[in-house]
Amino acid sequence: xxxxxxxxxxxxxxxxxxxxxxxxxxxxxxxxxxxxxxxxxxxxxxxxxxxxxxxxxxxxxxxxxxxxxxxxxxxxxxxxxxxxxxxxxxxxxxxxxxxxxxxxxxxxxxxxxxxxxxxxxxxxxxxxxxxxxxxxxxxxxxxxxxxxxxxxxxxxxxxxxxxxxxxxxxxxxxxxxxxxxxxxxxxxxxxxxxxxxxxxxxxxxxxxxxxxxxxxxxxxxxxxxxxxxxxxxxxxxxxxxxxxxxxxxxxxxxxxxxxxxxxxxxxxxxxxxxxxxxxxxxxxxxxxxxxxxxxxxxxxxxxxxxxxxxxxxxxxxxxxxxxxxxxxxxxxxxxxxxxxxx
Numbered sequence: 001x002x003x004x005x006x007x008x009x010x011x012x013x014x015x016x017x018x019x020x021x022x023x024x025x026x027x028x029x030x031x032x033x034x035x036x037x038x039x040x041x042x043x044x045x046x047x048x049x050x051x052x053x054x055x056x057x058x059x060x061x062x063x064x065x066x067x068x069x070x071x072x073x074x075x076x077x078x079x080x081x082x083x084x085x086x087x088x089x090x091x092x093x094x095x096x097x098x099x100x101x102x103x104x105x106x107x108x109x110x111x112x113x114x115x116x117x118x119x120x121x122x123x124x125x126x127x128x129x130x131x132x133x134x135x136x137x138x139x140x141x142x143x144x145x146x147x148x149x150x151x152x153x154x155x156x157x158x159x160x161x162x163x164x165x166x167x168x169x170x171x172x173x174x175x176x177x178x179x180x181x182x183x184x185x186x187x188x189x190x191x192x193x194x195x196x197x198x199x200x201x202x203x204x205x206x207x208x209x210x211x212x213x214x215x216x217x218x219x220x221x222x223x224x225x226x227x228x229x230x231x232x233x234x235x236x237x238x239x240x241x242x243x244x245x246x247x248x249x250x251x252x253x254x255x256x257x258x259x260x261x262x263x264x265x266x267x268x269x270x271x272x273x274x275x276x277x278x279x280x281x282x283x284x285x286x287x288x289x290x291x292x293x294x295x296x297x298x299x300x301x302x303x304x305x306x307x308x309x310x311x312x313x314x315x316x317x318x319x320x321x322x323x324x325x326x327x328x329x330x331x332x333x334x335x336x337x338x339x340x341x342x
Contacts, residue, residue, distance in 0.1 A: 033207075033214040037168075038175040041110045044290040049299030052100075053107045054115025060088055060148045066127040066141075073200060075224075076132040079151070080124055087151040090124070092136045095224025096147035098239040101303035101313075102186040102223035108295070109182050109287045110175075112206065112219035115150040118304045122146070145304065158205040162194035163218055165203075165271035170218070177276050178284035183220070184251070184273070185288065185320055187244055189236045189266035190225025196267070227313065230265045241305075241312035248316045252323045260327055281328040289321060 041047065050056060061083040070077035075093035082088060091099075100118040107113045123141040130137060137143050170176040183191055193203040204221040207214065228237035229247055237243050250263030255278060262273040293314055300310045 031213055033216045034210075035169050035216045035218070036112070037170045037173075037179065037218040038110045039112075041108055041287055044108050044287050045292055045295070047108050047295065049104050049108070049295040050302045052104050052115060052117065052299075052302075053113055054117070054150055058086075058115060058150070059117050060086070060119055062122055064088075064090075064122060064124045066124050069130055069133055071132070076136055078124070078127065078130070078133050078137070087153070088148040089151055090119075090143075091147045091149065092133065092143075092145065094238050095222075096145055097304045098186075098227040099147050099149075099222065099224040101299055101305070102188060102226035104299045104303075105186055105288075105291070105317075106179075106182050106220065106223065108291055109178065109284065111179055111182065112217045113223070114152075114155075114206075114221075117148045118302060119146050119148050120144065120304060154208055156207045157221075158207055158216075161205050162197065162201050163203050163205065164193040164195050165191070165268060167194075168218060172275075174280050174283045177280040178287075179220070180272050180276060181280065181284050181324075182288065183226075183266075184230075184262055184264040185317070185324075186223065186226040187228055187230050187247065187264070188220075188223055188226035189228075189230040189264075190222065191220075191266045191268050191272055193268065193271075230263075232265065236266075241309045241316070245312050245316040248319050248323075251320045252327050255327050255331060278328055278331075281324050285321075285324055285328055289325065291321075293318060 048056065051059065064080040064082055067079040067081055067087065070079055070089060073091075075091050075095060077089055077091045080088050080090055096118060100116050103113040103116050121142070121144045124137055124143060125141050127133075127137045127141055136146075165176075165180070168176070190202055192199060192201050194201050202220060202222040202225075204219060206217040206219060208217075209215065225236075225238055227244055228240035229243035230236055247263065253261040253263050255261070258278050260276045260278060260281060262276070264273055266272055296314045296317060297310050300313055305313065
């Protein structure tokens with residue numbers, strides 16, 4: 001009997017083959033699903049970083065009613081229903097700020113994320129029988145510093161299917177390389193994929209239907225390991241403005257023969273850093289490069305950042321984007337090449 005990992009790989013291979021032109025017969029007369037990893041975000045400089053992808057009107061609305069405790073993952077979580085009937089996964093721990101903010105950077109760059117909001121305080125009614133979350137929700141239902149992530153019933157998370165950074169329908173495209181750049185821009189060192197299913201993959205596929213056609217959206221499911229220091233198990237951090245700023249000068253090491261060399265070190269370093277071209281930088285800058293400092297500050301405040309963190313993170317991320325601009329400029333020809341033209 002094939003292992004779960006083998007089933008994942010076989011599924012991915014089938015998708016890659018089916019995605020090629022002329023292979024629609026593999027779907028036995030059915031329309032092949034639309035496979036996406038990116039969509040044009042539009043006027044990036046006009047996006048609301050407070051509301052994020054779900055908008056301010058879609059933010060969690062109290063009162064919150066307890067549904068159940070969620071035992072998955074490493075952080076305490078519960079599911080609740082808000083006053084509008086929307087279902088949310090509520091999470092506590094060191095990732096709540098970074099997940100809220102970094103996912104907004106990904107969204108503004110055109111990548112798919114689930115709506116996430118940082119809620120500084122509130123009450124959850126009817127929370128009983130708690131285990132991991134028992135010390136985070138008071139007897140009166142009160143809580144502080146939580147991340148609310150929407151569970152849209154129109155969207156299905158394909159829990160039995162996944163993808164890897166090196167095996168997916170978008171390998172070699174500017175869209176996939178752009179996602180890698182955004183991961184490094186936010187210092188998201190937790191870039192596990194389907195090969196890490198036993199430890200918890202942070203890649204995933206969302207399925208929904210648009211105008212009668214199935215859509216598969218490839219996305220990074222968790223941005224919690226970001227906005228700190230990349231590195232090995234001992235050195236890396238989450239939501240650490242000083243560490244993020246300190247590593248910023250190492251963000252881009254050099255450009256050689258049109259290939260960008262990065263300082264990033266994550267769970268899968270080579271998959272994140274290899275074969276990213278200057279042309280990929282120029283493309284993603286059409287979107288990341290339009291994010292304003294005002295948007296960064298608004299998104300950071302909405303994610304629970306202190307005034308000092310707002311200033312440090314904003315300055316450091318702007319410095320990283322400026323490094324990208326410098327690296328994307330045409331490089332001067334070496335002297336030997338100049339002499340040969342004379």
